[in-house]
Amino acid sequence: MTFDLFALGLFGLIIIAMAAYGYKISARTAEDFMLGGRTIGVVVMFFFVLFAISSSWTFYGFPGVLYREGPGYVFFIWGSVAGFAGLYMFLGPRLWALAKLNQFLSPVELLAERYQSKALRLILSVTILAFIVPYVGVQPLGVGRGFEALTGLPLWVGAAYTAVLLIVLVLLGGMRIVAWVNIFLGTVYVTALLGSLLWIVAVLFPQGGLAEAAARIAEAEPAKLAAPGPEGTYTPVLIFGTFLVGLLAFSWPHITIGAMTARDKKLFKWFPLLIFTLGGLFFYIIPFIWGSLVAPAVAPGITDAAEADRIVQTIIQTYLPPWFGVFVLMGVVAAAISTAAVQLMMSSILVARDLVQGVIKPDAGDREITAIARWAVIAIVAASLLVTAAVELGLGQEAMALYLTDVSVPGFAQWAPALVGGLLWKRGSKQGAIAATLVGTIYLILGLIVRDAQGARVLLFDLHPVIPTLPVNALVYVVVSLLSPPIDEQTEAIFFDEVEEFLLAESTR
Template identity: 30%
Template sequence: MSPAITSTIILALFTFIVLAIGLFGWAKKLDNNASDFFVASRTLGFAALFFTYTATYHSASAFLGTGGFLYAHGMSYWAIGPYTQTLGGILLYLVGSRVWLLGKKYDFMTPGDLLDAFYQSKFLKVLTGIVLAAFVIPYIQLQLAGAGWITEFATLGAVPYVWGALISGIVVLIFVYLGGMRSVAWTDIFMGIFMFVAMVAGCWYLTDVLYGGPTQTWLTVAEKTPNQLLLPGDAGYFSLPMAFSWTVIITIGLSVAAPHVIMRMFSAGSIKVLKWVAVLSPLYLIWIYISYIWFGLGTKAVFPGIEFPDEILPRFLYEYTPLVFAAIVCAGGLAAVLSTANSQLHAASALITRDVYQTIKKDASDKRLISVGRIAIVVIFLFSFYASIEKPPLLAMLIALATGGMAQIFPMLFGALFWPRATKAGALSGFVVGTVVMVWFTLGKIDLLDMMPGLWALLFNAVVFVVVSLCTRPQPAEVIRKFHGFLDSDEAKLLLKQSS
């Protein structure tokens, strides 16, 4: 059997298993209502929530972009990893526990549900739904592109890029369309485990085969490319201000402010489940990067001048490891892609359905909401697939840009959860200013004071939010009681105690 056919069969088998598990999740639905479709009836246990959070965190950028960034920037790229994931776990619990309480009490399902209830603004709900969906869609595009790249590479060209992106996307489309959050969670359990084992095994095996293990890799790098071990690295990109801005934006944008993460906070079966996900998820996430670092650094030292460093992991797998092993690890990369694409596709459809459509059509039934959500899934998929045909770059930089946009809801989310003096005018003005600055600085390629656009956008957003809130009338007393009064009440403490 030819290498191309062997690799194709392995990837096809993996894809079939993912589809079967997704259909199983659909069959396990509790109810045919909006709550089950969008937040799995708030019943996700530890395994489901843990893997649907962590597997979604790692995407095409983790499998492909991480290698490219370690090759180009060395330890300076690794320097942001442990901080973003550890701080992300802390914020997930601090923010998530309050989001979970409010969702349990008032049946919130999306970020817009919560923000509208506190700021009393349908316009804000629609605006955030549209803007967040706009930032999520390129993220889906990136995953489909990653699926195309991995499939074409792993099948040795037997399955072209476009067909790889299309087939992988259709598999995700089918089970997300049918099962919603429940299918997403079930597939993420499988893909999260598969991805972790495959990527860790692949990186450690290559480190041993190519460089003689971690210790020898470290000595080789120190001798041949010592700048790889220093800030800001050979490329000079990750200065301290830039590393700091990356840490802040990735932590906020990917760990707590992304719409799919907030929806997972609503979906947790108990606060105990959410707490343990927050505690243990950094260990899972960081260990993948630990496994990758020696391979990425060693490749620059031993194989300088690689033209496309984003491809070093699949390329070296097929050149230096057994074919079946290489194909299985690449299937793990495909798991990273699909586990992100399914969550983002589901979240984008929820934003369009709950935050936009239901706001306009207030009397929409659950059946209609599910139908609209499914239509949104198909439309968003088609739009994202069409965009992915252009083969966007698979660098981690694109993740930073997307998370910078999603992070712009954080100030008003923080206000709704922790600051009673926050106002509707402050939330609207801060969000608009932050989004405009984000787009302006990104399109203009402005890294003011050597910090990324997302951080500047967040700073402008936060300042405007606070100043305007202090200059305008507070939210009605009954709204503040509904949120902050409830969060500090004996009822909330009892809920936390009962579910701990």
């Protein structure tokens, strides 16, 4: 255990050193802290976005669900990849142009100005924060379970370790260093995830490789090789819903804000291709193979969700040298921090730029809102640790993956109609955006809470939360907008005419 703790301590010091360097070179402005000075290029953006979503969930939660339910859940990933690419193809250029032309520092600020509504700014900020904090809380939970499996120490030790690194990195580094550090963290993560997979296959399936693993599963549990899975979970309807949930990744706020940090318009030409090829076809296939082929063949029979979440770490510790298990845990820490750091940046921007400067204290200056953003990081991490504790004490048997797809993602989706309509539809109104966001969010919360005696979500018709709530949200947005007065000519000129002229001029350079 001494070597394990020493290695993890050294890894943490490297991250802290990077954060300190970031503080040294930062411009000390709100724009630099919150958007990296709008200087992020295509290579850094790739690592920034890919590893803003490839969290400890990708190492634990994703393989854990595949292990228990079969491959049907992979449609969430393919939907997500399509959603990310779509964001940077269609919405991203307009987000970038509007932010650059008008000095917006957050997508919520942009929408508040588009709809000319301070009330919408408050509603969006509060609702996004409410759903992003549990998502942040999943990251310490994942690392804590890894610590538990590797060292035998209580879960809270790993969670606290992650929290300290997150606070230091975001507090000192800001968005620029968070993006750059993701290159280092992502490299560690991919090396650990891919290296462990290749090594395990070489050790345990020396003759037939993955085909041998598939043959073992086909003999013991053939239902795990195809949808609907051993429990009949992934029916065609649920597969469609799972893909739709993934497609809504364009509305994840910590991904959306990435488009506003871009250096120039050229990024939006190449980035979707990188996401499809290197992100979708290369990276996500690794945890898919782990969860759907290797783990069921090596360690069949596990039904407990929390134990299934740890299955990759357990196999590595059982069959590979102890020192490599430590390296893999470093990869999990890297994944957790790379995701949670971006989420924390987004959350601190919502607090400082949108709630404080946008609603409570409009005359707050750059230095003041930057300081508030840093203090907000500490508060949000503390709140996320409370979520981690609540999950472990009261809900610890539910799979990690489902916190993402069943709670946070449906919550993020509730601002999607206002976002898409605000950027692409001139007729969208503030009344429509406010009504739709409130109706969708309230419906989602009630739907998650209200259950019948058998535990079915009756208000959601026992469907995935996105399927009934998002259409209601979108319908309210369209109907109320059409019944409301159109936006004024000046707003239309700023958010449509000027943007299109600017993008056209950038395309000819």
